[in-house]
Amino acid sequence: MNVLLLLAAILFILMTLIGGKKGVRSFLALFFNIGIILCTIIFLLSPSNNPIIITFVACTIISCINLFFINGINKKTISAYISTMITIVILFFFIFIVTEKSMIYGFGEEEIEELSMFSFYVGIDFVKIMVSLIIMTTIGAITDTAIAVASPMYELHHHHPLISRKDLFGFGLRIGRDILGTSTNTIFFAFFGGYLALFIWFIDLSYSLGEIVNSKIFSAEMITIFCAGIGITLIIPITSWITAYALVNMKTSIKTTDENTGKEVI
Known part of the structure; x- marks a missing residue:
């Protein structure tokens, strides 16, 4: 516990020194998100609750x-939020179909021995559980990409208010292309870092390459990575279009809050 508190304190100090008030809010957001995830898990344990709706x-x-x-x-966060919600809805339908057709839901044979003492008749739809798992895995990367695209578009329009929607949209796409590779690689290496012990286990069990690729655990994680990559790729044009439309074409005055001053702006 002392190590956890020490690391949390170091993280808080660094985020405060570098990020200021926004760094403090980012630190608090970590714990808020953890609380939301824990509440989600508790609700998912009840067979009467729909995992899709809860997720x-x-x-x-x-x-x-x-x-x-x-x-x-402000306009950039509103645009990023709308883009995130649209992408999540599209991914829900896509991931549901992929999960059902690929049959990656449930437990793999590597997990059966450890769970053999328990009953598998738990009354939970594992297809929906797997869809929820993949969506929760991708939500962080999707929101990160959305704000990473919307923020420079907002700044460009702020300094060049006469820019056309087409040029602003093209600028958003170029920003998205620059961060696309790093975002997908981040998810990819996070998977290999978290499942390094699994690969060592595969080697100890003398799994062939074909057996590894066809393993349910490995396939489920790779499909999760691909779905996250699809979500990151898909949200780039969606965010670019919505942000360009909101900044250039929306004539209605909307009162928003400036992120630095906290004052209301139009």
Whole structure:
């Protein structure tokens, strides 16, 4: 516990020194998101609850925390939030179909021995559970990409208010292309870092390459990575279009909050 508190204190100090007030909000957002995830897990344990609905509500709250609580309510965060919600809805349908067709839900044979003493008739739809798991895995990367695209577009329009929507949209796409590779690689290496022990186990059991690729655990994680990559790729044009439309074409005055001063702006 002392190590955890020490690391948390170091993280808080660094985020405060470098990020200022926004760094403090980002630090608090970590714990808010952990609380949301824990509440989601508790609700998912009940067979009477729909995992899809619970996950969508959790993703909505997490998106609000990551975007509005940290960066304030302004045109770029509103655009990023709308883009995130649209992408999540599209991914729900896509991931549901992929999960059902690939049959990656449930337990793999590597896990059966450890769980053999328990009953598998728990009354839970594992297809929906797997869909929820993949969505919760991708929500952080999706919101991160959305704000990373919307923020420079907002700054460009602020300094060049006469820029056309087409040029602003193209600028957003170029920003998205620059961060696309690093975002997908981050998810990819996070998987290999978390499942390094699994690969060592595969080697000890003398698994062939074909057996590793066809393993349910490995396939489920790779499909999760691919779905996250699809979500990151898909949100780039969606965010670019919505942000360009909101900045250039929306004539209605909307009162928002400046992220630095906290004052209301139009």
